[in-house]
Amino acid sequence: MEKFNGKWMVYLIAIVIGATICIQVYWNYKSYLTNKQQLINEVQIGLDNAVNSYYETLAQRNTVNIVLNSAGAKDFSEGNGAFDSLIQRIDMSSKGFRGLDSITKDRSDKFTLFRGTIPDSLPKFALPVSDTHKQVHEYDSTGSLIIGDTIKPLTFDLLTSKVILSITQDSLEMGVMDSLFTNELERKKIQIPYGLMLTPETGKEMKYHPEIIQTAALSTTSRSTFLPKGSKLEVFFPDVQALVLKRILGGILLSTILVLAVIGSLFYLMATINKQKQLAELKNDFISNITHEFKTPIATIHAALEGITDFDVLKDPEKAKSYVGMSKDQLAKLNLMVEKLLETASFDQHGPILNKREADLVPVLRQLSENHQLNTSKSITLKSEAKEAFAPIDALHFENALNNVLDNAVKYGGDHIQLFLKKTKSSIEITIQDNGTSLKLSDKDKIFDKFHRVPQGNVHNVKGYGIGLYHTKKIIQAHGGDITLHLGKNQTAFKIVIPYV
Secondary structure, eight states: OHHHHHHHHHHHHHHHHHHHHHHHHHHHHHHHHHHHHHHHHHHHHHHHHHHHHHHHHHHHHSEEEEEEOHHHHHHHHHTOSHHHHHHHHSEEETTEEEOHHHHHHTOOTTEEEEESOOSSOOOEEEOOOOSSOOOEEEOOTTOOEEEOSSOOOOOGGGOOSEEEEEOOOOOOOHHHHHHHHHHHHHHTTOOOOOEEEEEOSSSOOEEESHHHHHHOSEEEEOOOTTSOTTOEEEEEEOOOHHHHHHHTHHHHHHHHHHHHHHHHHHHHHHHHHHHHHHHHHHHHHHHHHHHHHHHHHHHHHHHHHHHHHHSOTTTOHHHHHHHHHHHHHHHHHHHHHHHHHHHHHHHHHTOOOOOOEEEEHHHHHHHHHHHHHHTOSSEEEEEESSSOOEEEEOHHHHHHHHHHHHHHHHHHSOSEEEEEEEEOSSEEEEEEEESOOOOOGGGTTTTTSTTOOOOOTTOOSSOOOSOHHHHHHHHHHHTTOEEEEEEETTEEEEEEEEEOO
16 A cells, blocks of 8 residues: 555656646746737837927928918918018928028018928828929918918918918938937847838839848838828848846746756655665664564563472572573573663764773774674674774764674675774774675665564575664764775775874
């Protein structure tokens, strides 16, 4: 059931990660398309603004406002020629009005000249178009007149104190248009190469930067109402992918960070669940082992007490002494196991409490090797490069740490065990190695974990708790040192480094 749940948990996390990535990719793609269209719209609006600005400037250059006072209006209505004389003095050409300065300086008290359009909103009435110019006459509510390049007699009661003269020009200068459009793009902070193409109602197309037009991937058309009727002004530019991505870079980065955060959280959750599952299995294995270890001395003590009860201890004191000694040994074993459990709990909460003193490690290693040699048929040898090696250690804890490593080598290692001691400028290196191959690379990162035991299938030749090497690492680290496992061909070595300066 646990394997089934774990498998589907992996599938669920994979689905959530995949869905999250797909959603973020979709949102970023939609954002890219939206920003791309927005950029194209901004280019089109910039083109419209440039066209409007062009024709606004043209209108200001080709329009003159004449304001008549009452006397001027009377002369105009009576047709005495004063107004005709004024019109004849104004020089109108394709490049606009000229000679206005001299007229303004010598102006009569009957009129005033203004260059450019007037702010009033005037209703428009289109009149027939001549061969060369389009005549547009505009009147306000009081009868103000807008005249093209000629003046036509009108009903006197429509005339007012305002007269506007304008020159109609439909041509579009591409050089000026290019300059205005460049200014619009700079104002909008859009940096792209572009080409302009004007398609008139009749006539040949006019292109500006034709080399860009030929290779352009995108285009947009001006919607300005100021363009001549039937003409079309287009702007062509390359694909703006890099510019759009630059605009949405912040959103992409934020989206990526969120996706990575979600993925990281899910993987962390999965790793935590897996670690808790492994820890639960190790604890169950530990409880099983420790229960078996407790049952053995308890059963031995129980049998000894039954033996003492079943016979007269006074008749056979030697036998009674043997039973009592057996019970004491098993009680000592039970006490040792309880102390190890309590020590493990203490290490988890506070770490080992050390009472450091200068001690020579050479005799410590020699005594440990001799003690273990008495209880095993395996060969144990000590090789030290230094005659003495003093270091600040807690002798009891440090000896216990070395004893755990050596005890593992005796229980699980090869037949030849070697202890090496090497002294460097700042540390003492102790290596305990054997020719065994029971450990694998997969055990290298877990061997010092609490409750971890190397799996041996259903074989239980040697019992243990899985806390010996865990204690060793805690003690070595409390001394400011480190312990590492090195695996080689037909060789297993634990290297302990202790600083002494």
